Amino acid sequence: MRLPARRLLPATALTAASALLTGCFTGTEQTTDASGPGGKRIRVAMLQPPRSGLSPLSDDAFKLSRWSTAETLVELDEEGDARPALATEWRRSGRSWTFTLRDGVTFHDGTKLTPETVVESLTRAAGASPKPRILDGVDLTAKADGDRVTVTTATEDPLVPQRLSSPQLAILAAKAYRGKTVDPVGAGTGPFELTKVDGTSSATLDRYDGYWGGKAKSPGIDVTFVPDGTARAAALRSGEADIVEAIPVSQAAVLDQDLVTEVPMPRTNTLYLNTEKGAFKNPALRAAAREAVDAEAIVKGVYEGRADVAEGLLGPALPWAAGLRTPVEHTEAGDPAGRTVTIGTYTDRSEMPEVAAALQQQLQQAGFRVKLDVREYANIESDALAGRFDAFVLSRATVLDSGDPAAYLYSDFASDGTFNLSHLTDAGIDEALKKAAGTPAGDARRRAVVEAEAAVLAQDAAVPMLHERVIQGDAAAVVGAAHDPRERELVTADTYVK
Incomplete structure (x- = not known):
């Protein structure tokens, strides 16, 4: 892959990043322990702070997995x-x-x-x-x-x-379940024990010497939550962090490319259209929005080429999908005629506001009037689920939970799906999703999944724009960091700092 030309950070960005680093990484100096191969604790800069007190019953579960503290059957x-x-x-x-x-x-x-x-x-x-x-x-x-x-x-x-x-x-x-919420501190089985959580700012894990799989190579992990992408990238540049997740594409080019790993992942940046009320209740206006979206321009302009233009909801991390697809018949596009729509998105992933701004221009050129509502994810998710936007831009993992996309499709597009941002209710789609879910694993199931995908796309309930790539930064001294397309692993028992 051809990398974009190196660019220097503006002085103002460097100053802002330095200020953020001073606040975020205070007290995270590297410490050593002679009992491990490297003897040093691993300092990790994470994108999103905990949303539910690190309850495994929420998306916080993936943090517990990435830190190798909670395990599954x-x-x-x-x-x-x-x-x-x-x-x-x-x-x-x-x-x-x-x-x-x-x-x-x-x-x-x-x-x-x-x-x-x-x-x-x-x-x-x-x-x-x-x-x-x-x-x-x-x-x-x-x-x-x-x-x-x-x-x-x-x-x-x-x-x-x-x-x-x-x-x-x-x-x-059992101790994790004694209160009204689930508390994972000191309750996992992994090679690292979660010993302390400081709200939404940091977490501390120590090696668990009784681990059934053998002693971890690092004495522990010090996690800092850094939602600002510039600050996360600067943490790698300055040596304040050993492993940095979700480096923004705008920052990837200015880093030492030997420290950056880029992997196609099952994550699709999608424009969800509210089919229940507002302008996009009209299928013809949904079709007009789909036709207005120029995904290639977004990939080039926002992602600097570090993403793949979407051909469907399922991307190159699931290579079998492309070979099974057939053309989708869409509703004919209508005339927006000055209809006003509000697009919501979030700041936690630095590209998302830029994607929303690009979509605003593209939809306005098609005749829509477009307002944006951009907040932190924790402050906007409930409004999105409640259908308070005409459209919502989301970076969505498509096989995050089971390794199989049928669960994602059901969650996002079934009438009773718990993450149905499009508020889609369609008996034909429900039937296709149930067929996919009930088909045994193998080629038949894959065909059923692609048929369900086609049913969703035919309704223009969601407009897949691009498939993202994992951009992770590892300091030169880091050994054995995981580069997981499904974002389940990051620090394992074999990870350490020399």
Whole structure:
């Protein structure tokens, strides 16, 4: 891939970044511990602060996974197939799956992994409100079966093992569930123990020497939450951080390219159109918006070529999708005739406001009048879910939870999906989604997934614009940092700083 020319940060940007770094990284000086290969703690700069007190029943679960502190019964390999984790094997009988637990696993509080603790974790997740996305449309129960755990669903579900790999179904010690909220501090099973959380500013993890998989190579992890992308990039440049996630494309070119890793990922930047009310209740105006979007211009102008123009909701991280697609028939576009629409998006990913501004210009050229509402994600998500915008721009992971896109499609486009930003209600789409969800893994399931994707695209409920790439920064002294397209791993037991 041809990299864009190097550019220097303006002096004002450098000054702002320095000020942010001074505040964000105070007290995160590198410390050493001779007991590890590198002997140094790993300093990590993360994009988004916790939204729900690091509850595993929220998207915060992926932080716990990326820090290797909370684990699941099952993991996914690079192909998205299930492999053993806290469970060593499983077998299916109709609607039930029986999992054999790994021997010798202890939680960070010293208690043992038992069928009862597994059942409690899964039961709390299944009964949560809202449910974890991975359980959208799934009625799941768990019970202890001797020294095993049996998971049963209301209907036959060929993806139960993949679902149980979701970080939102992490298994925690009983102490985590004693209050009204789930507290993961000192309750995981991973190589690092979460010992302290300082609100939305930082988190501390120490090596857990009783880890069933062997001693971690680093003595611990010091996490700082830095929503500002310029400050995160500057943290890598200045040596304030060892690993930096989600480097903005605007900053990637000014970094030492030897420190930057770029990987196509199953994340699509999508314009969700509100089909329930407002201008985009009209299918013809949704079609007009779709036709107005120039995704290639956004890729070149905002992402500096570090993204892929979308051909559908599923991108190059799922290469099988492109070969199965057929042309989609759309509604004929109507005339916007000065209709006013409001587009919402968030500041947590620095590209999003720029994407919204580009869309504003493109839609205005087509005849719409466009207002923007841009806030931090924590302050805008509830309004988006409540349908208070005509459109919403979101960077959405398409296989984040199960490694299979059917769950994402259901969550975002089913009538009862819990993340239905388009407020779409369509019996034909619901049927296509249910067919995809119930088809056994393999080629038939993939065809059903692509058919469901086509049904959504035909309604112009969402306009996929581009597929993002992971841009991660690792200091030269970092060894073994994970570069995970699904954003489940970052620091593992094998990661350390020389």
